[in-house]
Amino acid sequence: MDFNNITMLNDVDVKSYNNIIRVRIISWWKLPSKNNADETYSIEMIVVDEQGSCLIIKSPTFGPNTATFKYVDNRHKIGFYYNTKITQSDDLFGSFYGFSFTGFKSILDKTAREDVSIDVxxxxxxxxDRVKKAGDNNYxxxxxxxxxxxxxxxxxTLWDEYEKQFSxxxxxxxxxxxxxxxxxFGRLKWFGAxxxxxxxxxxxxRLxxxxxxxxxxxFKQRYPI
Incomplete structure (x- = not known):
């Protein structure tokens, strides 16, 4: 495989079937089938390349990211097709966790977007104090x-498993x-002021x-105690 012909995520050509991308998976989850909650409909994941801050994926498909709320600020989604090839890469580049922090000032100034996930x-x-979730005694x-x-x-605000992790x-x-x-990958919402x-x-x-x-x-080294 030609590892020298890597395409950055911001430069992918959705009309081409010959893209090769190198990314790190930083979060993944399963979506259940609408008709059967015990069946997996799809596996979703968030990936980052070395420009954003590994895997080698050859010939993936790309489609428009039309979700109302986007977990990453990218106009495309990556899909795996029958001829997609995935190879383990040992090149540990860039930020390991792929953080992209949003400044608190931009949140308070209302310049931070609410339709894309943010890191803080x-x-x-x-x-x-923790508050019991309405209708569920376990969360x-x-x-x-x-x-x-x-x-x-x-x-x-932390909900469910994340509140439990903090507690x-x-x-x-x-x-x-x-x-x-x-x-x-948090979600920003305004409630009143x-x-x-x-x-x-x-x-x-991820917490x-x-x-x-x-x-x-x-952060701790720079934070006044």
């Missing part, structure tokens, strides 16, 4: 206030004083809580 990073400066939601390095603050972290680390979180970023559903969103990763470590 910040320190938890205020945390509200909760929890809101919190995040602060960035420029002292801008936004609200984040589990609190129970295991009762003495922690600084909590920095990354919410990747306040912007909230929450997890999307289908388990697309990192004080993880030992470069982005969180760098």
């Amino acid at each position: 990073i910040g320190s938890v400066v205020r945390c509200f 909760y939601k929890r809101s919190m206030e995040l602060e960035d390095l420029e002292n801008h603050c936004i609200y984040v 589990d972290y609190l129970s295991k680390h009762p003495d922690v004083t600084t909590i920095v979180i990354v919410l990747q 306040k912007p909230y970023v929450s997890n999307a559903f289908n388990n697309v969103t 990192f809580i004080n993880d030992d990763i470069n982005e969180i470590n760098s």
Whole structure:
């Protein structure tokens, strides 16, 4: 396979069947069939190439991304066809997690888009009590206030498994004083005069809580305590 003839995701020609792309899968999930919830209708995934911030995929198909809410800001979706070939790549390039952080100021200024998922990073400066989800005793939601390095603050709401992940972290680390979180593939919504970023559903969103990763470590080094 010719690895020197790689096409960047922003440069793909949807009319061509000879594209070769090199990407890292950073999130994937299954969509159930509408007629049978036990059957898988499709497998969705989010991929990133080295320009955005591995796999070698030869001869994929490309179609328009017409979703009302887009998990990535790209006008195309990638599809696998009968002649698509996938090869493992050992070239670990670019940001490992493919973060693309949205500044809190752009959220507060209402210049951040609401029809595309966003990544945010910040320190938890205020945390509200968990609230039981209406109609379901097994799940909760929890809101919190995040602060960035420029002292801008936004609200984040975690639902279901993501709230449980956060609550589990609190129970295991009762003495922690600084909590920095990354919410990747979150969804921005305005409620009154306040912007909230929450997890999307289908388990697309990824939540990192004080993880030992470069982005969180760098934030902590620069954040005034």
